[in-house]
Amino acid sequence: MVIPVEDSTDPRIADYVRLRDVDLRKSLEGGRGLFLAEGEKVIRRAIAAGHRVRSMLMTAKWLDRFADLIDGDGDGDGDGVTVYLVSDEVMEGITGFQVHRGALASMERRELPSVAEVLRGARHVVVLEDLVDHTNVGAIFRCAAALGVDAIVLSPRCADPLYRRSVKVSMGSVFSVPYARLKDWHDGLAELRDHGFRLLALTPAESAVPIEEALTGERTALLLGSEGDGLSSRWLAEADQGVRIPMSREVDSLNVAAAAAIACYLLTAAAR
Amino acid sequence: MVIPVEDSTDPRIADYVRLRDVDLRKSLEGGRGLFLAEGEKVIRRAIAAGHRVRSMLMTAKWLDRFADLIDGDGDGDGDGVTVYLVSDEVMEGITGFQVHRGALASMERRELPSVAEVLRGARHVVVLEDLVDHTNVGAIFRCAAALGVDAIVLSPRCADPLYRRSVKVSMGSVFSVPYARLKDWHDGLAELRDHGFRLLALTPAESAVPIEEALTGERTALLLGSEGDGLSSRWLAEADQGVRIPMSREVDSLNVAAAAAIACYLLTAAAR
Numbered sequence: 001m002v003i004p005v006e007d008s009t010d011p012r013i014a015d016y017v018r019l020r021d022v023d024l025r026k027s028l029e030g031g032r033g034l035f036l037a038e039g040e041k042v043i044r045r046a047i048a049a050g051h052r053v054r055s056m057l058m059t060a061k062w063l064d065r066f067a068d069l070i071d072g073d074g075d076g077d078g079d080g081v082t083v084y085l086v087s088d089e090v091m092e093g094i095t096g097f098q099v100h101r102g103a104l105a106s107m108e109r110r111e112l113p114s115v116a117e118v119l120r121g122a123r124h125v126v127v128l129e130d131l132v133d134h135t136n137v138g139a140i141f142r143c144a145a146a147l148g149v150d151a152i153v154l155s156p157r158c159a160d161p162l163y164r165r166s167v168k169v170s171m172g173s174v175f176s177v178p179y180a181r182l183k184d185w186h187d188g189l190a191e192l193r194d195h196g197f198r199l200l201a202l203t204p205a206e207s208a209v210p211i212e213e214a215l216t217g218e219r220t221a222l223l224l225g226s227e228g229d230g231l232s233s234r235w236l237a238e239a240d241q242g243v244r245i246p247m248s249r250e251v252d253s254l255n256v257a258a259a260a261a262i263a264c265y266l267l268t269a270a271a272r
Numbered sequence: 273m274v275i276p277v278e279d280s281t282d283p284r285i286a287d288y289v290r291l292r293d294v295d296l297r298k299s300l301e302g303g304r305g306l307f308l309a310e311g312e313k314v315i316r317r318a319i320a321a322g323h324r325v326r327s328m329l330m331t332a333k334w335l336d337r338f339a340d341l342i343d344g345d346g347d348g349d350g351d352g353v354t355v356y357l358v359s360d361e362v363m364e365g366i367t368g369f370q371v372h373r374g375a376l377a378s379m380e381r382r383e384l385p386s387v388a389e390v391l392r393g394a395r396h397v398v399v400l401e402d403l404v405d406h407t408n409v410g411a412i413f414r415c416a417a418a419l420g421v422d423a424i425v426l427s428p429r430c431a432d433p434l435y436r437r438s439v440k441v442s443m444g445s446v447f448s449v450p451y452a453r454l455k456d457w458h459d460g461l462a463e464l465r466d467h468g469f470r471l472l473a474l475t476p477a478e479s480a481v482p483i484e485e486a487l488t489g490e491r492t493a494l495l496l497g498s499e500g501d502g503l504s505s506r507w508l509a510e511a512d513q514g515v516r517i518p519m520s521r522e523v524d525s526l527n528v529a530a531a532a533a534i535a536c537y538l539l540t541a542a543a544r
Contacts, residue, residue, distance in 0.1 A: 143530050148520025173524060245537070246544045248420025252445060258415050258533035261526070265517070265534045272518045 015106035035162035039102040045172030051107040058103035122150035130226040138169025139257040145173035152179040197221040201239035208242035287378035307434035311374040317444030330375035394422035402498040410441025411529040417445035424451040469493040473511035480514035
């Protein structure tokens with residue numbers, strides 16, 4: 001069903017308000033149990049992963065591309081999705097000053113699996129502690145998917161993989177890589193160890209072992225810390241070993257997404 | 273010298289106009305031979321690399337942090353830099369809707385070295401063909417610096433490493449990694465081969481060799497293609513070998529910055 005909407009404050013499109021206001025979106029999306037997917041590829045991946053579409057928002061030029069969803073053939077439940085059709089001006093008012101390049105879908109969140117569920121059968125796991133940047137979270141999911149990491153575990157405060165920017169940067173990998181969130185930060189790593197995982201803490205510290213020398217275990221969890229400070233001293237102490245990516249110059253460093261790419265490549269190399 | 277400026281259209285701060293308008297900035301910066309550095313760390317790295325400061329733009333809270341530059345002790349030539357002091361409102365009007373987190377400096381560009389100059393003595397080189405995203409260019413420079421890539425060569429149309437976003441994402445690595453720009457796209461790679469470099473083309477093609485098997489030469493140039501289409505057929509044909517990063521699932525891929533991180537790590541591993 002296609003419903004024209006002419007006013008950006010129309011309550012029917014309230015799922016999409018103030019897209020560039022990160023704090024507002026966090027509380028809104030959590031409160032309503034939704035997330036936004038952007039662009040055809042990502043929207044279709046979200047649907048394929050079983051997420052239900054609450055509604056879509058687009059300008060007229062995109063209608064044909066989503067005809068199957070509007071007719072109800074493409075979204076799995078046989079009901080057509082509701083599309084709110086807006087002008088370029090309204091779309092731009094909603095999405096901010098950069099002209100938006102596609103359609104948006106508001107999707108229902110599902111309950112996350114437990115940590116035990118995502119660890120079952122996994123060999124190579126990445127654990128993210130308190131990352132704040134949604135671009136980095138999305139980039140790490142994309143790497144994990146491409147390189148065959150089995151699951152991702154998030155600290156309680158780690159940025160949301162279903163935030164619009166994460167979803168977009170991940171190219172929808174947040175729908176294909178199983179992930180769970182620890183309930184407890186302080187003692188949360190014990191659950192990974194109980195499942196037989198060896199915990200490697202990625203750190204730039206000179207005293208750490210070069211990562212390639214440490215990738216010997218059957219089940220390995222790679223711990224990655226936040227952008228500014230890296231891993232907390234608590235998690236560094238809890239890990240079985242500190243590992244580092246050898247660098248050429250002491251003054252330079254890798255950002256967490258680049259470090260994750262290299263570490264995930266090495267972590268899963270033997271299994272690919 | 274600190275000069276208060278109250279109007280964002282004041283011609284004295286014309287170096288800083290419309291910071292978020294990429295197209296306008298490209299032609300303005302090229303035409304005037306300048307680039308912008310953002311934030312104390314990056315500004316100081318630019319100065320340390322020998323770039324002269326045209327002027328700086330900041331709000332009052334940053335003056336103390338740059339006192340040495342204003343007094344003329346910190347910028348190498350003994351003359352104090354000219355600082356245009358603006359209110360938060362003027363700064364926000366110039367930098368766009370996200371509140372800006374620091375000072376800006378307008379710096380003079382210098383003539384780039386020739387390709388031959390940056391290749392001299394280099395063993396591990398990265399060649400970027402037509403990247404369009406300044407974030408990716410900056411990220412690749414940061415990786416190259418951290419992992420010990422000796423030089424970067426850009427195709428004639430590759431995005432500018434001195435564009436503000438590239439400089440920022442690179443954390444100033446664009447000032448420490450030597451780079452040059454090819455004058456000729458079609459036959460430009462011949463110059464690398466003339467210098468004894470083996471040309472490896474990074475591609476997702478199944479027919480390519482896993483990259484670790486191909487890193488055997490003394491002097492190696494790794495060719496990376498643009499975000500959408502990858503390397504051109506011309507450069508793929510010109511390369512000595514196509515190489516790929518083994519992936520776990522065919523539907524997923526790595527973005528160019530993540531692929532570059534992994535490839536640079538492998539390229540320089542023996543030398544670190």
